[in-house]
Amino acid sequence: MAWVNAIIQGVLTGGLYALFACGLSLMFGVMKVVNLAHGDLAVVAGYIAIGVVTVTHIPVLWSFLIVVPVMAVLGYVLQRTVIQSALDRSVLTTLIVTFGLSVVIENGLLQFFTANSRGIGTGLALVSGSFKLGSQIQIGDLLVVVFAVAVVVLLGLQYFLSASKYGRLIRAVADDREAAQLSGADYRHVFGIAAAIAFGTVALAGIAYGMYSQLDPTTGTDTILLFAFAAVVIGGLGSLWGTLLGGVVLGVAQQIGAQINISDEVLAGYIVFLAVLVLRPQGLITRRAQT
Amino acid sequence: MSLVTETSARSADKFRVTRSRRNVAWTGAGALIAVVVLAFFPYIVYSGTTSILVQGFIVLTLASMWNLLAGYAGLVSVGQQAFVGLGAYFVLILAIHGTSPFAALPVAAIGCGVAALPLWWLVSRLRSGYFAIATWVLAATLMLIIEKFSSIGGGTGMPLPGLAGLSPTLLTAYTYWAGLAVTVLALAAVYLLLRGRPGLVLTAIRDDEVAARSSGARVGLARLLVFVVAGAGCGAAGGLLAISQLQVEPSAVFSVQWTAEMAFATIIGGLGTIEGPIIGTVVYMVLQQTLASYNAWYLIILGLVAIVVALFARRGLWGLVDEHLHVRLFPVGYWLRIKGAAGRE
Numbered sequence: 001m002a003w004v005n006a007i008i009q010g011v012l013t014g015g016l017y018a019l020f021a022c023g024l025s026l027m028f029g030v031m032k033v034v035n036l037a038h039g040d041l042a043v044v045a046g047y048i049a050i051g052v053v054t055v056t057h058i059p060v061l062w063s064f065l066i067v068v069p070v071m072a073v074l075g076y077v078l079q080r081t082v083i084q085s086a087l088d089r090s091v092l093t094t095l096i097v098t099f100g101l102s103v104v105i106e107n108g109l110l111q112f113f114t115a116n117s118r119g120i121g122t123g124l125a126l127v128s129g130s131f132k133l134g135s136q137i138q139i140g141d142l143l144v145v146v147f148a149v150a151v152v153v154l155l156g157l158q159y160f161l162s163a164s165k166y167g168r169l170i171r172a173v174a175d176d177r178e179a180a181q182l183s184g185a186d187y188r189h190v191f192g193i194a195a196a197i198a199f200g201t202v203a204l205a206g207i208a209y210g211m212y213s214q215l216d217p218t219t220g221t222d223t224i225l226l227f228a229f230a231a232v233v234i235g236g237l238g239s240l241w242g243t244l245l246g247g248v249v250l251g252v253a254q255q256i257g258a259q260i261n262i263s264d265e266v267l268a269g270y271i272v273f274l275a276v277l278v279l280r281p282q283g284l285i286t287r288r289a290q291t
Numbered sequence: 292m293s294l295v296t297e298t299s300a301r302s303a304d305k306f307r308v309t310r311s312r313r314n315v316a317w318t319g320a321g322a323l324i325a326v327v328v329l330a331f332f333p334y335i336v337y338s339g340t341t342s343i344l345v346q347g348f349i350v351l352t353l354a355s356m357w358n359l360l361a362g363y364a365g366l367v368s369v370g371q372q373a374f375v376g377l378g379a380y381f382v383l384i385l386a387i388h389g390t391s392p393f394a395a396l397p398v399a400a401i402g403c404g405v406a407a408l409p410l411w412w413l414v415s416r417l418r419s420g421y422f423a424i425a426t427w428v429l430a431a432t433l434m435l436i437i438e439k440f441s442s443i444g445g446g447t448g449m450p451l452p453g454l455a456g457l458s459p460t461l462l463t464a465y466t467y468w469a470g471l472a473v474t475v476l477a478l479a480a481v482y483l484l485l486r487g488r489p490g491l492v493l494t495a496i497r498d499d500e501v502a503a504r505s506s507g508a509r510v511g512l513a514r515l516l517v518f519v520v521a522g523a524g525c526g527a528a529g530g531l532l533a534i535s536q537l538q539v540e541p542s543a544v545f546s547v548q549w550t551a552e553m554a555f556a557t558i559i560g561g562l563g564t565i566e567g568p569i570i571g572t573v574v575y576m577v578l579q580q581t582l583a584s585y586n587a588w589y590l591i592i593l594g595l596v597a598i599v600v601a602l603f604a605r606r607g608l609w610g611l612v613d614e615h616l617h618v619r620l621f622p623v624g625y626w627l628r629i630k631g632a633a634g635r636e
Contacts, residue, residue, distance in 0.1 A: 034420020036369065085602055091419050095367045096558055096601045099423075103551045104594035107587035221547060226431060229424040237421070267435040270428055274413060277425070281416040 001136045002259060008137060010255035014248030015147030016212060019205045020228035021235075021243045022154060023198035028237070030174045030194040033083060033094055037101035038202060039225030044105060045071050045206035046215040047113060049120055060121035060211075068203045075199025076192040083195070084188055102221060109217035117219075120210030127211050146208045150247070153201055154240050160197075170194050230273040236283025245284055249276075318621075329471055333464035341467040345535045347576045348470035349528045352477040353553035354560070354568035354575075356524035359481055361554070362563035363493040364517040365500060367419065369550050370426025373410070373433050374403045374522045376545035378529025380437055383539045386453040387443070393469055396530045403526025407519045415514070427547065434545035448540030451533050466535050473527045481565055482621050484520060489513050497563050551590060555597040561607025565621040570608045 020042070027033045035041075048070060049063040058066075086097040121127050129141040161167040172180040173190045181187050209215065209224060227250060235246025250269045257268020276284065333341055353371065360366045381399035386392045414425045438446040454462055484490055492513040495503035504510050533539045552575065560571025575593065582589040600607055606614075 028420065032420075034423065036420075036423065082598070082602070089602070089605065092361065092365065092367060093601050093605070095420055095423055096361075096554065097598050099367075099369060099551070099554065100594045100598040100601070103548075103555075104591050104598075107590045107594070111587050111591065221427075222431070225424065226428050229421070230428060233417070233421065233425070263439075267432065267439075270432040270435070273428060274432065277413055277416055 001134075003256070005137045006255040006259040007252055008133075008139065009143070010252030011248050012139065012143040012147050012251070013255065014231075014244070014251035015150035016143070016205075016208055017227050017231045017247030017250050018244040019146065019150040019153065019201065019208055019247075020224050021231040021247060022150075022157065022240065023201040023205065024225075024228045025232050025237075025240065025243050026157065026194060026198045026201070028232075030170055031079075031083075031087065031191050032091070033087065034098070035083075035198075036095065036098040036225065037105060038220075038228060039223070040102050040105040040109075040220035041071070041074075041199065042202045042206035042209065042224045043109065043215050043217065043220040045203035046120060046210035047109065047118070048203075049207045049210065050118055053120075060124055061126070063120075064204060064207055067207060068200045071199040071203035072196040075195040075197075075202075078199075079192045079195030080188060084191065087191075102225075106217050106220060113217070115216055115218075117214035117216035118210070119214045120207060124211075142211055146212065149204060149208065150244065153204065154244055157197070157201075158240055166190075166193060227269070230269060232283075234273055234276045234284060239283070242283055249284065326471070326475055330468065333467050338460065338463040341463055342535070343576070343580065345466055345470040345531070346579075347572055348474040349531055349535070350552055350556055350575055351568060351572040352474050352524055352528040352531075353549060354556040354572055355477050355481050355565070356521040356528075357550070357553040358557045358562060358565070358568045359484070359493075359517050359524075360521050362557065362567070363485070363490075363497045364514045365419075365496055366514060366518065367423045368426040368521075369423045369547065369554075370414075370428070370430035371521065371525050371553060372545050372547055372549040373426065373430035374407070374525035375529035375532060375549045376430070376434060376437070376541065377403050377406055378526030378531075379533035379539045379544040380443065380529075381526065382530040382533045383443060383449070383451055386451055389453070392451060392453050392530075392534050393465060396469060396473065396527060396534075399530035400523045400527035403529070404519045404523030406526075407522030408515075410522070411515055411518045415511075415518075430545055430547070434541050437545075438541050444539065444541075446541060448538060448543070451537050451539060454534070454537065466531075469534065470531055473531055477524045477527065478565070478569075478621075480520060480524070484516075485565065485621075489516055493517065548590070551594070555593045557607075558597045559593070559600050559607055561609030561613075563606070564609050564613070566612075567607050567609045570612075574608070 020039075024035060024038050027035050027038075045067050049060075049067045052058070052063050052066050053060050056066075082097060082101070083094065086094040119127075125141075126145065127142050130138050131141065132138050159167075161171055169180070169185055169190050170193065172183075173185060173187045177187050180190075205224065205228075206215070209219070213219075231246035231250050232243055233246070234249050235242030235244070249272065253272035254265045254269040257271075258265035260268070329344075332344065353375070357368070357371060360368050360371075378399040381402045382392050382395045385395035385398060390398075410429055414422055414429060417425045437443070443449065457465065485493065492503065492508045492510070495506070495508050496510055496513065500510065529544060532544060536543075556571035556575040557568050558571070559574050560569065561567030574596075578593055579589045582592065604610060
C-alpha cells in the first residue's frame, strides 16, 4: 500500500513540476531561449505574492490575480529589452545574460530578504487539509488543486496556441520568423507576448511551490529550474503534454526513491532523468510541430 | 598544381605569415619574469596577501577553462562546479588514505579529466541551452551521490587531513606555490592547445560552427578534448580549493557560485582570448576585495557587469585593448603581413 501511495503522491507532484516546466518549454519552443533565470523568477513571484498579501490583506488564494499580471508585464518588458537584444547577438549571449540574471536575482533576494525560507498561506485550510482514500492513503488537497491548475494551464495553452489569433501568430513566428515578418507580423512583439504568457505560468509555479513547500533564494535554481528542466527532457523537448508526462514521471521517481530511502528523493528523480537521457534522448513523447 | 606552386611562390615574396604583429619575445620574457617574481612572494609579502592570491589563482584557472569551453568550443557549461567538487573530493579521499594533499593535486586533475569522459557521453546529447542545464543537473547529482558516503563526511563534509605536520607559515607558502604551479600549467595547457591543430579547429568553431563542420573539421572530437581538459583544470582548481580551505564541504565545493565566478570573470575580461580571463580575474579580485564586507554584493555587481559586457562589448575588456593596440600576450592566431603594409589576422 505504501508503494501505491508513493505513486499517487508522485503523480500529483508531477502536476506541480509540469507547472514549473511549461514556461521553460514555451520560451524554448517559441524563441529558442533557454531561460536560466526561470526558477529565480518563480521565487520572485512567490515573494511578490507574500508582499501583496501582507500589504493588502487580500485572501492568499487571490494573490495570483495581482502577481500573474505583474509577472506577465515583467516578462514582456524583459523579453523586449534584455532577452531580445541578447537573442539578436547569439545563443551564447542569451545563455550568459539569463545566467547572469539568475545569479543577480538569487543574490539580490539573499541580500534583501535574507536566506530565511518563507511559506505562502501556511495554516490555510487548503494548504494543510487532506482527505483519505481507504485507510492508508492520504492525499493533500493542495496537490490535487495544483494538479488541476497545471492541467487547466496546459489545456489553456494548447487551446490558445491552436485556436486563437495570437496563438497562430506565435506558432507562425516560431516556425519561420522571416516569413511571418514578411506577412506583417512584428516578431519582437509576438516574442514579448509569448514571454508574458510564460512568465504568467512562472508566477503560478512560484505561488504553488510556496504553498506546497517553502521558498528561499536558492529554491529557484536548486529545485524549480532543475526539476522543470528534468521534466521537459523526460517528456520530450517542445511538447506540452510531454511536459506533463515528464513531470509525472519525475514526481513518481522521486516518491519511489523517498520510499526506498527518505534522503534519496531528489537523487532518484535525477537518475531517472539521466536514464532517459541515455536511453531516449528525444524524450518519452517525440516532438511534433506543436509550439 | 603548378598554379598553386606559382601563387605560393609569388606570395612568398609579397606576404609573410607571422604569429603576431609585434615581436612576442618581450611578452614571453615578461611572462617569465612575472612568474619568477610571483614565486618569490611568500618571502616578501604577508601571508594574508598570498591567501588572497591563492583565491585569485583558483578563479583564474577556472576562468581559463570556462573560456576554452564557452569562448572556443561553444559549450556553455553551468555545471563546471561538478569538477571543482570532484577535484576537492579526490584530494580528500587520497589524503584520508595517507597521500600528501599536494601530491594528490595532479592525481585529482587526471582523475577529473578521466571522469569527464562518461559525463560528456551523458550531456553531449543535448545542445546549447539544454546542454547548460544538463551539466547543472549532473553537478547536483554528483553532489547527492557523494553526500551518501559518510566515510568522506557525508552531507556535512570533513576537514582535510594530512597537513597538520606543517607549520602555518610553511603551509601558506606551499599552498601558494601549488596555486601558482596549477595556474601556470593551466595557462600553458590552454596556450599549447590553442596553438596546435585542435586550436585551429576550435577557433574555426568559435568563429562559425557550420562553416567549420562543412570544411571537415572534427567538431565533436575537438569539443570532447576541450571538455576533458576543462574537467582536469577545474579538478585541479577544486583540489587547490580543498587545500586552501583545509575543509571539504559538499554544498560549498559543488556550489554553482564557482561557475558564476569563472563565467563572469571570463566574460568581463573577454571571451575567446587567453588574455581575457587574466584581466577578468583581476577585475573580479578587485571587486571581491573591495566589497568583501557587503556579502553577496560583489556577485550581484559582477553579474550585472557581465550582462552589460555580454550585450555591449562582446569581446570584453581585452577586446577593447586589442582593438586599439593589436597586442597579443599569447599569440595563437596568424597574421598575414603584406610587405610594407599593415597585416590582417
